[in-house]
Amino acid sequence: MKKIIQSVKGTRDFYPEQMAIRIWLYNTMREVAESFGYQEYEAPILETLELYAAKSGEELVKDQSYAFTDRGGTEITLRPELTPSLARMIAQKQKELNFPVRWWSFGPMWRYERPQKGRTREFFQWNVDMLGVATPEADAENAAVLATFFQRVGLSPQQVLILVNNRRLIDDRYDAFDISAEQRPAVSSWIDRREKMSPEAWMAYGKEIGLSPEQITNLKEMLADKDLWKQSVDLMRFFAVIDVLGLREYFAFDASIMRGLLYYTGTVFEAWEVGGEIRRSILGGGRYDNLTRDVGGEPIPGTGFAMGDVVITLILEKYGLLPKDLNINPAPVFVTVFDEERMLESFRLASELRRAGLNVICYPEAVKLQKQFKYADRIGAKVTLVLGPDEVEKGQVAVKSLISGEQVSVAREALVAQIRKIIG
């Protein structure tokens, strides 16, 4: 084979088979989001680097962004996440929007990272956000969209769990343990890493970042305390709503959930596969009350989550929950061409059927019928039509069902009805 120009590293081609899955995912997300009254929006894929400088986290901006200078000298980046764009859009119209706004989006993001299982450089992300209200009830209702999505696709609480924490709750603990403001990012990162390190290495690392033995003991006790959330009014109210929505099984408190993004201010959450075979969070979200201010607007509180298409697809695949009956052939009706002489008659017939509201393919070359039938079978057509000398003479069309194999000849006037009978 000739050398074919390579695609860009970390990108995926969506052939019709994969596109069908993406569209299915998109439709499911849309239905769930709309059932909670969320409206769809979209932001540009290109944004100024400045937009992310404030709060997205140093690594995301410095090392993982697709950044370049455009012809006008502006520093541009392919969006690595959507929330800052959303904050910008909200801030721009802060005087005219009817708060709270509920918005959702599904589009491509870019991060310059090393691709591996569950991670690509271009990925699609479902973003669901509510802005304008700072209540824990808003957090809970927003997170409920997510749990409802899990329900809808058939993922059970035994398979996926949404782990919830609250940054203010943890900050109170940090205060109590005399952990300084400067130390806190390192401590959060230390907690985040607990599952990935041996207990000994983890303890040693704790000392390394300057924690006293007493502080380490306190923090370990904090992480072990399953009822810690009851000390947080926010989380009490959050779980109360989740309870009445009948979604409690999907949620669990976990004091080790920290979230890397700097802009989170309150309740935060991540979803994980329970078995833990796919060691990667499925999504992340939480409350961010300062983001519109950080992009130059009035402070408008917000809460939301983002889910990438790559990991959720892996999870759905693992549990056999991807739809298997996705028919990627949109045209169930196939018109064969008998020979050169009758080719135009076939095209005319196909056109008539399309005007009658059917999706129709006509073979564009006068080759052997055997080849045309084989092709029709392969692409998943349901019914095949033949316009041969016999049929034309009688004013009929031969109609063969590729499902049952039965074939009948019917008058042109009865054709559409006959086809509809077969394709259902």
Added chain:
RNA sequence: GUGCCUGUAGCUCAACGGCAGAGCGCUUCCCUGUGGAGGAAGAUGUUGUGGGUUCGAAACCCAUCAGGCACCCCA
């Protein structure tokens, strides 16, 4: 950005440093007006790419590209 593993026909994979193969798929025919099942015959290829070692490289070495796994980070 770091470490490790992998790359052979369209696909899944074999081949001790010594003639590049199998299964599936594909093409043609059995069947001059009909798909799926069956039978027969046929074609698969710059062994990811570029160098090197060797009488001889798919295999060994170096570089590079791509994929995977673990870090880092995160959707």
